[in-house]
Amino acid sequence: MLLEIENLHYNINEKPLFAGFNLSIEEQSHHLLVGLSGSGKTTLINLICGLLSPEKGVIRVADHDIASISESARDKIRREHIGIVFQTLRLVSALDLSANLLLAQRLSRGTTDAPLIASLLERLGIAHRARAKPHQMSQGEAQRAAIARALVTRPRLLIADEPTSALDETNTQQVADLLLECATDYGVTLLIATHDDRLTPVFPNRIALTEHMLKAA
Amino acid sequence: MFRLALAYLRDRSLTTALNILLLAISVAMLVLLVQFGNQLSSRLDRDAQGVDLVVGAKGSPLQLILSSIFHIDQPTGNIPLDSLDMLRRDPAVKEAIPLALGDNFDGYRIVGTDASYATFYGSEVEQGKMFEKPMDAVLGAAVAKTTGAQLGQQFIGSHGLETEDGDGQGHDHAPFKTVGILAPTGTVIDRLILTSVESVWDVHGIEHDHNDHGGQEKAGQDHDHDHGGRHDHDTDDEALSARGGLQPELTAILVSYRNAAGAIRIPAMINRQTEMQAATPAVETARLLDLFGAGIEGARIFAWILAATGGLAIFIALLNMARAREGDLALLRVMGASKVQVFGTILLEGLITAAAGAALGIATAHAALFVASRSFQTLSDLGLSATQFLPAEFGIIAAVLLIGIIAALVPAARIFHINLANSLARTS
Numbered sequence: 001m002l003l004e005i006e007n008l009h010y011n012i013n014e015k016p017l018f019a020g021f022n023l024s025i026e027e028q029s030h031h032l033l034v035g036l037s038g039s040g041k042t043t044l045i046n047l048i049c050g051l052l053s054p055e056k057g058v059i060r061v062a063d064h065d066i067a068s069i070s071e072s073a074r075d076k077i078r079r080e081h082i083g084i085v086f087q088t089l090r091l092v093s094a095l096d097l098s099a100n101l102l103l104a105q106r107l108s109r110g111t112t113d114a115p116l117i118a119s120l121l122e123r124l125g126i127a128h129r130a131r132a133k134p135h136q137m138s139q140g141e142a143q144r145a146a147i148a149r150a151l152v153t154r155p156r157l158l159i160a161d162e163p164t165s166a167l168d169e170t171n172t173q174q175v176a177d178l179l180l181e182c183a184t185d186y187g188v189t190l191l192i193a194t195h196d197d198r199l200t201p202v203f204p205n206r207i208a209l210t211e212h213m214l215k216a217a
Numbered sequence: 218m219f220r221l222a223l224a225y226l227r228d229r230s231l232t233t234a235l236n237i238l239l240l241a242i243s244v245a246m247l248v249l250l251v252q253f254g255n256q257l258s259s260r261l262d263r264d265a266q267g268v269d270l271v272v273g274a275k276g277s278p279l280q281l282i283l284s285s286i287f288h289i290d291q292p293t294g295n296i297p298l299d300s301l302d303m304l305r306r307d308p309a310v311k312e313a314i315p316l317a318l319g320d321n322f323d324g325y326r327i328v329g330t331d332a333s334y335a336t337f338y339g340s341e342v343e344q345g346k347m348f349e350k351p352m353d354a355v356l357g358a359a360v361a362k363t364t365g366a367q368l369g370q371q372f373i374g375s376h377g378l379e380t381e382d383g384d385g386q387g388h389d390h391a392p393f394k395t396v397g398i399l400a401p402t403g404t405v406i407d408r409l410i411l412t413s414v415e416s417v418w419d420v421h422g423i424e425h426d427h428n429d430h431g432g433q434e435k436a437g438q439d440h441d442h443d444h445g446g447r448h449d450h451d452t453d454d455e456a457l458s459a460r461g462g463l464q465p466e467l468t469a470i471l472v473s474y475r476n477a478a479g480a481i482r483i484p485a486m487i488n489r490q491t492e493m494q495a496a497t498p499a500v501e502t503a504r505l506l507d508l509f510g511a512g513i514e515g516a517r518i519f520a521w522i523l524a525a526t527g528g529l530a531i532f533i534a535l536l537n538m539a540r541a542r543e544g545d546l547a548l549l550r551v552m553g554a555s556k557v558q559v560f561g562t563i564l565l566e567g568l569i570t571a572a573a574g575a576a577l578g579i580a581t582a583h584a585a586l587f588v589a590s591r592s593f594q595t596l597s598d599l600g601l602s603a604t605q606f607l608p609a610e611f612g613i614i615a616a617v618l619l620i621g622i623i624a625a626l627v628p629a630a631r632i633f634h635i636n637l638a639n640s641l642a643r644t645s
Contacts, residue, residue: 042642043638046637046638046641049551051551051637051638051641052638071556072555075550075553075555078551078553079552079553084551086548086641089544089547089548089641091548092221092545092548092549092552093228093542093545094221094224094225094227094228094545095221095224099220099224103221103552104552104553107549107552107553107554107558108552108553149552153553
């Protein structure tokens, strides 16, 4: 298992959001994490990434219990195993696309791999935007750039939080297809938190968060 | 992370440029003050080295020192010629060098003296020979370089310390002849034209005996002498002799003691028992530096306030940046950057800004020194050098870098208090 969550307890404002929550995701399987606004999708992602600490329970990422280790150890696991794509926060604003990908590689692995960057940009159809700053890109280009940034470090688990909410129909379809294709090509496990129904046909596995209980659809 | 810090600085280039400019102005001011104070002080020390006492006409002792040692002021008046023999006979006097001042050539003062003056400043003749006959002149190194004068060339002196076009006070009847050029010494002598005391007398039509001064040869000429204007040199006050002519006199005498007893006895004797005054260079230069020092200190405080303002500007810019860039900082953390790395990036931004300000300030100050020393005669006379770097400048650089670091410290420290999940919730 790449991701295992056992008996997760987490409260917000002293009200339980997760109480005895469990989840298992196998390597190279792709899932949608669905639920209404406020159902806890983003909180669960933050817990899996080690950005939040649970009250109780185990969150095992690549055999490391990210819930019970120090902050610097969490940084290390995030660097080595997890790539994250956000809805709007996509790239470091001061750097162009190419420099963003180089920085991501250097932070993650300590080295850079220019051929991988070039092939990814080509694969995502934004090679011609390599020197563009984030504010110079369209929404669709920027979201594909964010996917490139997350994939360029060769993570085992790629988590995307509402990756298509700000995109139109055409871009949503393109981004969804690219996420799936690249994940398959690079051997990455996908977990996509969304309430965007347009993604449902692309990803057959659904994890629905309702009343703070896990229900596999 | 260095490249990232540079990229962030470039991203808000106008703010960065203004902060650098603010620091550069304060650094340039501080460097100029340090350079001016230091070079002035060392120049005064160097020029006055070995001169224990200056004897001249009564008046301002500071003016006497400025005119007789540094040659940047008018003389106080004249003193009798026999005062030189009186001092030379004194067993406590090691050396007494006569000075007869009054004229200049192209802004460079013509000094009537004897050969011991050049020896006193450790100056050697590089070309030609030392003056021997009346109207022989030996040029200091800077004079020869600036005027381009060659051996054998003749020139005419003008009254005072500065030559003005059409002043009509040239001594056309008595041209000097260049017989020697001195090697550079880094002292005031580089900017002087040396000749015999008798030459100065001759130029001004003062009759004198062949034995008047040190047994040197005299021309004994008696020129018609009509300056047709105000005289600001020693001959202005020359007393008329009983025959109605001008008496040979001196402007000042530079004295060095043979022993410490001289320092106690001679100034007191001169000041109480003669119509002359004795001024001590060490006392007067200290007074001069004190006068300058008050002004320099005020300007220095202002410059440091400016530097602190520059630091405050960096602080505000980085604090605003850290707030506006909260999403970026959170993204960097998510991408795997440690807190220390992000902290270091912000700190580097402050440091790079301060370093650029310091470098620009130093360069500006030295360029200003270069331009000023070529544009203003007084600064040139003080021997200000643009290529001389002082240890104090490294102190200023270190202080400005510290200001940059301190200014960046608080904004950078925010990274340790950022709640990543909250920041991402707000910005993603």
